[in-house]
Amino acid sequence: MFRPATRAVHLRRLTALGLGASTALILTACQGSDGSADNTPRTTATQSSSPRGLLTKEAARQAVDTYVKINNRANATRNPGLLNTVExxxxxxxSSADFEQWDTMTDKDQKWYKSPFYYEDREYLIPAADSGASWFxxxxxxxADTKKRDILLILDKVDGTYKVVMSLYTDQRMPKIAVDENGFISPAAPSTKVGSLAPSRLSATYxxxxxxxxxxxxxKTFAPTESSKGSIKVYKSGPSDEVKDYAREKFFAKPPAHPKVYALKLADGGTLAFFPTAHNSELMLEPQWMSSFDLTPGDDEAVYNDAKRDIVVDEFQGQALAVLNPKSKPRVIGIEYRLVDSR
Known part of the structure; x- marks a missing residue:
């Protein structure tokens, strides 16, 4: 999903141009567990010589269950410190931006956000212990998703604990992931090109x-997808009709807050890459109107800075999922941004 293209505004001469930046309320933070038992057999002495995974499926299940339990409790109480123990x-x-902007949500959205929900039909994608990967x-x-869209989670070792570091719905079904004879996935090097692009270059290019x-x-680089078309729509929309005669909007790429890229090999020889991405949106009055008007931040932006000003700079942190193939253009099959600051 992507940030909506429109801004809700109204014009007030000499005092303000009311600027409302609406961000997509896609609550990836509050996902849950299926609570199902894992039937993976215990390792025995006769199995000790078999290749080992980074962790067992049982340990992976427990890590996800712990995330779900703490996550639901943190969402119900809007406790970012508690959530940070598992995320x-x-x-x-x-997620922490959602908590900061809590009072700007509708009652319906707040109720939905606080309601626990669960992860169903989990498929644990675990690399071998000697793969060099710290994540699964x-x-x-x-x-809670009636469309039953695929969700991909990445749990990485942070301060000795497996935490969810990326979580995203996809716009289309994920391709088949490569699994070896021992049931392990194969991590891919983010710096290695797959066709025209390396996973580490996805954000800057996108x-x-x-x-x-x-x-x-x-x-020229990406194949058209729902995600890329939505991003182009944001660019083309510009300021709302009431503001467009007085202000201009531009976007500027910026380094994501957490730059690590996660990639794994696909059954068809391609690569699935989970990458962070970010940009600033700058809405600025045209010079001739700066002495006559001000921009008034919208409710979400006012959480960070409620001052009327000539320029409103919004920071959006995002995460995205891409499919790279040696014989075709890369496809972004899911992307999501959240407003995390305004100044």
């Missing part, structure tokens, strides 16, 4: 959709 990375940037993934569904509408490089 980190880009998804925590977004989980493909799952949310019990942000061109916001900066130029994809005219510079992104439009």
């Amino acid at each position: 980190d990375g880009q998804v925590y940037e977004q 993934a989980v493909k799952t569904y949310s019990s 942000e061109d959709f916001f900066e130029t509408g994809g005219k510079r490089i992104a439009g």
Whole structure:
């Protein structure tokens, strides 16, 4: 999903142009567990020589269950410190922003956010112990999602604890992930090119959709998807009708708060990459109107800075999922941004 293209505004001469930045309320932070038992057999002495995974499926299940339990409790009480014990990375940037902007949500959204829900039909994607990876993934569904879209979670070792560092719905079904004869996935090096692009270059290339509408490089690099089309729509929309005669909007790529990229190999020889991404949106009055008007931040922006001003700079932190193939253009199959600051 992507940030909506429109801003709700109204014009007030000499005092303010009311600026409302609406961000997508896609509550990836509050996912849950299926609570199902794992039937993985215990390791015995006769199995000790078999290749080991980074962790067992039982340990992976327990890590996810712990995340779910703490996550639901943190969401109910809006406790970012508690959530940070089981969540980190880009998804925590977004979750903590939800807590900060809590009072701007509708009663309906607040009720939905606080309601516990669960992960169903989990598929644990665990690398071998000698793979060099510190993380594992989980493909799952949310019990609250009637569309039953794929969700991918990444749990990485942070301060000695497995924490969810990325979590995202996809716009289309995920391709088949490569699994070896021992049932382990194969992590891919983010710096290694797959076709025209390496996973580590995805963010910088993708942000061109916001900066130029994809005219510079992104439009030639990526295959069209729901995510990329939505990003172009944001670029083209510009300021709302009431503000467009007085202000301009531009986007500027910025380094994500948590730059680590996670990649794993696919059964068809391609790579699935989970990458962080970020940009600033700058809405600025045209010089000739700066002495006559001010921009008044919207409710979400006012959480961070409620001062009327000539320029409103919003920071959006995001996470995205891409499919890279040696013989075709990369496809972004899920993307989500959240407003995390305004100044």
